[in-house]
Amino acid sequence: FLRRTKIDEIPQVLNVLKGEMSLVGPRPERIASLEEYDDEISKRLNMRPGMTGLAQVSGNIHLNLQDRYKHDVYYVEHYSVWLDIKIIFRTVGVVLFGEDKYVDKRLVDLNSSKRGVSV
Template sequence: MDRPTIDNEELRVAPNRYIYWKGMIEFFISLFLLVLLSPLLFLICVSIKCCDWQAPILFKQVRVGKNEQTFLMYKFRTMHPGAEKRLNDFLDKNEIEGPMFKLKNDPRITKIGRFLRKTSLDELPQLVNVLRGEMALIGPRPPLEREVAEYSDTDKKRLTITPGCTGLWQVSGRNELSFHEMVVLDLYYIENLTVWLDLKIFVKTIGTVLLSKGAF
């Protein structure tokens, strides 16, 4: 697929019936995946607790969703306790352009956390967010409030639909892409949303996770 570009026109959300059924379809898929993966989820929980018995298993973080509404997003904890308070110590080492933060060798990440991130297993609790209607399986990734504070009007267009666990950005280069490229891909997805595009992203996500491409 050719890389789309951003223009200044009003965003055209794809007008089709699929967008109305998308939430219901993804609800049942997420429920099925939670049941199917329950043994793996239990094993991950035990592994995290064995590394630090007193620290929580889940990491809850306020994210910005559809129409700039905030919600608590769930992930398996991959960092040492208190890591969020140390963020300012590493902002000058940011390895991604734009209002996002990524650091490949972040010292705040635990050993088990590094594995979970590399395999994207830390994202599995977000299936609960999908069941709650706060996220979709596929869509733009939900940003942090401090990131949205730096958004331009064009950047905010990616907040017009329900955020997803995976999306076009993740299967097109992930953390290897700049923030601008992520926005371009998200807006392309919003304007061209179809069941076939979702299926294509879902299949590509499996390959991206297995290859751990762009994950850190």
């Protein structure tokens, strides 16, 4: 119940208030995972970690680790307030309706070189 409703994320609000995290951004990663980063994946470290992020609203648990990293890098390279707003609204949907509802409904086209974000 705690994981499904994301109540276990509430303590991270304190990290956001302290300025250690942002509301939206790449999710924090385990220190051990940093050893596996290449130059491309390392881009995700250019932003403060967030409570929610593009990968979390694009299938999250249904994505493999490399796809999560691709979403994070896309977010860093295409950051905008508008994208943050869309991620926040999608996060509400994920909490209310579950991640399964958004598995095949990507918020962005990772294969597009343009800054296009789907509506």
